[in-house]
Amino acid sequence: MFSMLSAASSRSTPAISQWVDALRNSGATADDVANAIVQELSPPGGSADEESLRDSMAVALSELMQANPGIDLLSLGQDDIWALMDFFLAAEVANRVCFDIGQALESANVEPVVAVQREREMREFIKSEVKAALRDLHAANPNPSRAQMENLMQEAVKTTFQVFEGAL
Numbered sequence: 001m002f003s004m005l006s007a008a009s010s011r012s013t014p015a016i017s018q019w020v021d022a023l024r025n026s027g028a029t030a031d032d033v034a035n036a037i038v039q040e041l042s043p044p045g046g047s048a049d050e051e052s053l054r055d056s057m058a059v060a061l062s063e064l065m066q067a068n069p070g071i072d073l074l075s076l077g078q079d080d081i082w083a084l085m086d087f088f089l090a091a092e093v094a095n096r097v098c099f100d101i102g103q104a105l106e107s108a109n110v111e112p113v114v115a116v117q118r119e120r121e122m123r124e125f126i127k128s129e130v131k132a133a134l135r136d137l138h139a140a141n142p143n144p145s146r147a148q149m150e151n152l153m154q155e156a157v158k159t160t161f162q163v164f165e166g167a168l
Contacts, residue, residue, distance in 0.1 A: 034061040058085035
């Protein structure tokens with residue numbers, strides 16, 4: 001994601017430059033560009049993991065656009081890309097946690113209102129955890145690997161379960 005969005009901004013590869021030109025010349029709206037980025041970063045597939053990744057990227061792009069109205073998604077600066085990574089990782093961790101706890105909440109006969117409140121609390125906790133972990137990772141390594149990002153997500157999932165274990 002990071003390299004593709006950086007390449008789009010800097011127009012550093014011919015294929016990405018053509019892709020950007022095609023989008024710009026088509027008169028694409030911000031939503032069209034966001035959808036194109038989602039498609040480029042995670043082409044359609046059928047697995048739950050692929051669907052989650054697409055959903056997380058769409059949520060992240062939406063949050064970035066809400067936080068920065070008028071942002072040009074095809075010319076993101078490094079800070080914008082890091083903010084997008086933050087939104088994406090938080091959404092993906094939340095998806096993983098909610099998928100894992102869904103059955104537990106159902107089998108525990110938790111009232112729907114309580115289940116929704118717990119999910120909200122977990123999502124806020126996850127956003128905070130991911131933001132802190134990503135800030136530390138960025139400080140230590142301005143170009144983290146995919147494995148480092150995956151490790152960050154796994155640690156956030158683990159920590160969330162540890163913190164909210166008794167609430168389930």
